[in-house]
Amino acid sequence: MTAFHQTSIRAKRAKMKSLALVVVFCAFVPLSDSACFTDLLKRGAKHCVDRFDHSKHRMGSTWRNDECVKCTCSPGRMHCCNVMGQVATMTEGCAVKYNYTTCTFDVFHPEDPSFKCDYGVVGK
Incomplete structure (x- = not known):
């Protein structure tokens, strides 16, 4: 077996390991997505709007809504996570x-x- 052939086999194994790792991480996306989400805000937005009760919240604020979702309003985004499951x-x-x-x-x-x-x- 030549050195080139051995290198080619190693490269294929490395690609297969990488592909397997990507598949494993993709399997966790639906679980993580159900826990948290991020909404991007329009450029220049002065507040966040809660997607559940449509209440407005100022930049830099953190709140928990009636659906047990805790959100943080930051410039450019609103990040929320379910605190109950x-x-x-x-x-x-x-x-x-x-x-x-x-x-x-x-x-x-x-x-x-x-x-x-x-x-x-x-x-x-």
Whole structure:
């Protein structure tokens, strides 16, 4: 086997490893997107507008809206993250109750409160 052939094989392996890494990172994009988002502001904007309740907020301010989304208004962008998360999966027969005042939730079995429900959360 020539040195050129060995180099070519190494280059192909490196490309395959890089491609595998890109695929893994792309798989996490939907999860990260559900937790936070950034809205770009128009040039010269003096405030941010909350996309949930349409309230206006001054540059440099941080707030939490009634949907448990915390936002920061900065020149050129508004960055927001869900501070509570949403239950995506749970044990069959269980229910979830969201408390938007405290930004918490409870996963429980309505017929047997002592039953331990397993659940998975996205967006936090």
